[in-house]
Amino acid sequence: MSTTAAGADPETWLAARLADVTPPGGPRRRERLHPVGGAWVRTADGYRLLNFAGNDYLGLATHPAVVQAAQQALQQYGTGSGASQLMSGYREVHHQLEQELCRFTGRPACALFASGYQANLAVLPALVGPGALLCMDQRVHASLVDAALLSRARVVRFRHLDLADLARKLEIGPVGRRRVVVTEGVFSMEGDSPSMEALARLCHQHDAMLVVDDAHGFGVLGEHGGGITAALDSSQVPVLIGTFGKALGAAGAFVAGSSTLIALLEQCARTLIYTTALPPALAAAALAALTQLRRADGPRARLARNIAAWRRLAQQQGLVLQDSETPIQPFPVVASEQACLLSQALRERGLLVPAMRPPTVPEGASRLRISLSALHDTADLRQLAEALAACT
C-alpha cells in the first residue's frame, strides 16, 4: 500500500511511491551495453562482459543476412510505417512475413503486432469479456496477466504445468460459460514447457479455447524452429502467439490461427487498430531470420550443442540445475538479496547473469536466469560453470 502523504508536492509524492515499489536487494537499473562481437558486450565504463542475459538465442540480431535485409527495407520503405495497419501502414513486406509465418506455423492466417506485449493485450480481450472464464498457468508473463485484467473475464490461476489442477478449475460453472486456457510454450523464467498434446486434449474435453504464447519456443523448438506447437494444428491450438524480439533477433510479434480469429482481431484488437504498424525494416529482418532457421547446420544446431554442453559442464562442477532443455537455464537462489549478490560476484568475473526477483518470479523463488545463445562457445560456458561453482 502507498505511504504517500495526500497533498505532498510532486517530487515527495514520486519519491514515496518509488520507495514503495523498489524491491529488496536494491532498485532495478537500465544499463548501457554495447555489443562487441560474439556474446560479448561492453559497459559504458569500458568493461567487457560475457552476456548470459539476452533473448537473442540464435545470435540473429547481428547476423549479416538479417542486418542486410533490414538495411534494404530501410532504403525501400523508410524508417517508420507512418500509420496503423488499418490506416495506411500495412506494407508488402508485412504481408510477405505473414505468409511465411503461416507456412512456418502451419496456420491459415496471421496478424502482426509491434511487440509481444501488444499481441497479448490484443488477444485475450478480443476472445472474451465479462462472464467468461480465463484459466491461466500461475507463472504466465506479465503481459498475459495485464491482458486478462483488460478482458474483465473471471481469472483463475492453475498450478504451474499441473493439468490435474487445470481440469478441476475448468469445472467451474455454469455450463455453457466460455472458457479460455492460457499458457506459455516455454516459460520465460523456468525454461520448462507444458505437455502440449495433453493440454490440447484437456481443453478439447472441456470445450475450452487454448491460447499459447510461444515467445521463447518459436524459432528454437520444433522442426525448423516452428515452436512448441509445430506438431499441432489450429484445431488443437486455436490461438498461437510468437515474438520476433527473441530467437528471431528483431522486434514485433504475430498471432496465428484461423482466418476467423484474424478477422476478429482486425475488428477489435485495440493494439492492432490504434498503434503505428511494425516498422517495415523489422518485418524484413524477421523474414530474413526465418530463412536462417531452415539451415540444417545453422544457429539452431549450435544452440542445441551449447545447451547440452552447458548442462554437462555445470554438472561436472557439481552445480544442481533445474530441468530445462531450452536456452533458459534457471539457477535457483531463493532469497532476492542472495541472488543479487551472486549476480554481482559473477559480474566481477566478467559474466553478465541477471538476478530475477519478485514480482517477476514468486516470493522465495529468486534465481539467476542464465540464457544461452548460439553465440556462446564452449570456453564461455566453461567459464560460467567454473565461476558459478566458485561463487556458491
Ligand SMILES: Cc1ncc(COP(=O)(O)O)c(C=O)c1O
Ligand atoms: C512469454 C512472453 N510473452 C510476451 C513477451 C513480450 O514480448 P515483447 O518483448 O515482444 O513485447 C515476453 C517478453 O519478455 C515474454 O517473455
